[in-house]
Amino acid sequence: MRITILGAGGFLGRKLAARLARDGSLGGRPVTALTLFDLNVPPAPDAAFPIHRIAGDVGDAATLSRAIPAGTDVVFHLAAVVSAAAEADFDLGMRVNLHGTLALLDACRKLEHAPRVVFTSSVASFGGGQQAMVPDDGRQVPANSYGAQKAMGELLLQDASRKGFLDAVSIRLPTVIVRPGRPNKAASSFVSGIVREPLLGLATTCPVGPDFAVWVCSPRRAVDWFLHAAAMDTTPLGIDRGLNPPGLSVTVGELLAALEQVGGAEARALVRFEPDPAIEAIVAGWPAAFAATRARALGFAQQEDAGAVLHAFLADDLEATRAERAMT
Amino acid sequence: MRITILGAGGFLGRKLAARLARDGSLGGRPVTALTLFDLNVPPAPDAAFPIHRIAGDVGDAATLSRAIPAGTDVVFHLAAVVSAAAEADFDLGMRVNLHGTLALLDACRKLEHAPRVVFTSSVASFGGGQQAMVPDDGRQVPANSYGAQKAMGELLLQDASRKGFLDAVSIRLPTVIVRPGRPNKAASSFVSGIVREPLLGLATTCPVGPDFAVWVCSPRRAVDWFLHAAAMDTTPLGIDRGLNPPGLSVTVGELLAALEQVGGAEARALVRFEPDPAIEAIVAGWPAAFAATRARALGFAQQEDAGAVLHAFLADDLEATRAERAMT
Numbered sequence: 001m002r003i004t005i006l007g008a009g010g011f012l013g014r015k016l017a018a019r020l021a022r023d024g025s026l027g028g029r030p031v032t033a034l035t036l037f038d039l040n041v042p043p044a045p046d047a048a049f050p051i052h053r054i055a056g057d058v059g060d061a062a063t064l065s066r067a068i069p070a071g072t073d074v075v076f077h078l079a080a081v082v083s084a085a086a087e088a089d090f091d092l093g094m095r096v097n098l099h100g101t102l103a104l105l106d107a108c109r110k111l112e113h114a115p116r117v118v119f120t121s122s123v124a125s126f127g128g129g130q131q132a133m134v135p136d137d138g139r140q141v142p143a144n145s146y147g148a149q150k151a152m153g154e155l156l157l158q159d160a161s162r163k164g165f166l167d168a169v170s171i172r173l174p175t176v177i178v179r180p181g182r183p184n185k186a187a188s189s190f191v192s193g194i195v196r197e198p199l200l201g202l203a204t205t206c207p208v209g210p211d212f213a214v215w216v217c218s219p220r221r222a223v224d225w226f227l228h229a230a231a232m233d234t235t236p237l238g239i240d241r242g243l244n245p246p247g248l249s250v251t252v253g254e255l256l257a258a259l260e261q262v263g264g265a266e267a268r269a270l271v272r273f274e275p276d277p278a279i280e281a282i283v284a285g286w287p288a289a290f291a292a293t294r295a296r297a298l299g300f301a302q303q304e305d306a307g308a309v310l311h312a313f314l315a316d317d318l319e320a321t322r323a324e325r326a327m328t
Numbered sequence: 329m330r331i332t333i334l335g336a337g338g339f340l341g342r343k344l345a346a347r348l349a350r351d352g353s354l355g356g357r358p359v360t361a362l363t364l365f366d367l368n369v370p371p372a373p374d375a376a377f378p379i380h381r382i383a384g385d386v387g388d389a390a391t392l393s394r395a396i397p398a399g400t401d402v403v404f405h406l407a408a409v410v411s412a413a414a415e416a417d418f419d420l421g422m423r424v425n426l427h428g429t430l431a432l433l434d435a436c437r438k439l440e441h442a443p444r445v446v447f448t449s450s451v452a453s454f455g456g457g458q459q460a461m462v463p464d465d466g467r468q469v470p471a472n473s474y475g476a477q478k479a480m481g482e483l484l485l486q487d488a489s490r491k492g493f494l495d496a497v498s499i500r501l502p503t504v505i506v507r508p509g510r511p512n513k514a515a516s517s518f519v520s521g522i523v524r525e526p527l528l529g530l531a532t533t534c535p536v537g538p539d540f541a542v543w544v545c546s547p548r549r550a551v552d553w554f555l556h557a558a559a560m561d562t563t564p565l566g567i568d569r570g571l572n573p574p575g576l577s578v579t580v581g582e583l584l585a586a587l588e589q590v591g592g593a594e595a596r597a598l599v600r601f602e603p604d605p606a607i608e609a610i611v612a613g614w615p616a617a618f619a620a621t622r623a624r625a626l627g628f629a630q631q632e633d634a635g636a637v638l639h640a641f642l643a644d645d646l647e648a649t650r651a652e653r654a655m656t
Contacts, residue, residue, distance in 0.1 A: 090491060139465050142486075142567075148486065156476070156480065158476065159472075159477075165418075239455075239469060239471055240469050
């Protein structure tokens, strides 16, 4: 099985590559080649199969054709300019998020057999806010350019699937926590920060109140979903290739209770509430819960509880994050 | 007021240009210049204001900038490769329907003031079938490339409106009847054909049964909607710029009854039912009714009954259609 990961240098791309290297197979078939593509040459895990690494612009069709060589069976399309960056630089977001997906389609049409494409869409393509329980057929009315570009990508890949150019599954990822690294300017940064920083022994603030709810998943579960989407039978999807996976609707208070269970009262004491109306104004528009009935019925695994999310961070990312932050 | 019509050579584009020429104003402001753009040089109506005519490829950004000159207040974006053609030639549909709209955005961003953009989207962006009553927040799951490209265009223009690059209203047009001209290979051709042909004294067939329902509007009403969308206050729309206008859900039987009222029993007798499972399979997927509550509340005029649709054809298009068909 020949596999390509676009955006292989990112947080989730690296985890996906490592998982494929560890498993050595996908959907019961051995992995025979893995191509890792990103703007800069992405890191490669140790693997029993050959790994090719390519750096380039995802919006450039010629470059992308090299990243999706003849015989490619599966493309994981994780390459994206994320929400805050796409909002700050409209043209950059369009180039990567829309034209990158158009270039992906061009590259896939050159293949002899239509490859499976696993596309990471986003909850940012929805509105609705705290009271929302988005149904499976909920309409996407994005309030940000990133979400609009993702929703356009879904429509493109859905139609391309109907035409037989490729065979897409679009997964609308929840907010993925716990992100390693440092706090950043993304409005959602605090959702990871309020647990990551205390587990590193660092003080942090929370810009919204304890009742604020958010739709989340762990990076482990996100990778499980990618692999399931890559191997599943797409016949039951029909023309509708977009899925809301079964994430977890969790409040800030519940996350902090899990933090106290995992890290003790001293970890919990490192979080101080400091309301930030500017951040609250942005995040208040995100839907806090999804029905996700269809994805569950299609075999996508349920996100486990907040405690499991924190334990996954401790097991997978705490040491690396600590080491990285000590160095820089 | 400086106005541009993209797709000005088409059926609706010509009617819109003629209406602007007749009115001389839009939303109470005098029209000072009109630019008509199409692939071939479009015809121009007699008007009291200057009319510029430009031929070119709507997907070419440089050409389109000439069609949307400095000071443009309103752009009517009617240029499209329609459903059957976009299905037969995917690349052509993408070029005109998606890249044309991207080029429109580029051209609008060069203007000093964000222009109003009236975009013709389509009911083809929805599924649902005969039993559907599509709500205002109904999700677009297109079953054809034309509908997918229109839905992508809506997302693009909606986000561009939010960013202040332009100020869009997207109108999801029903099947427009009565189309002048000849029967063609479009699956929807019969909806116009079963009334137009008999009114010309010609026999025709109907591929679906008398209970088959379709969501229609007259070209007169479509032009009314365009003008209302061009002049309305868009503040109440918020970020959601897509509207299902108040068309008419009518059955084939009701259309034929109106035909008999308008054209007599001899006209009605010219229509023979001849089931065509291939056509029925396509059109059975189209939603036959929409709630259209939001558009009504925003002042979009209700489509009148089937009789009014036929009378409009008799008044506006019968003679020209007869003359054109006699010539060719």
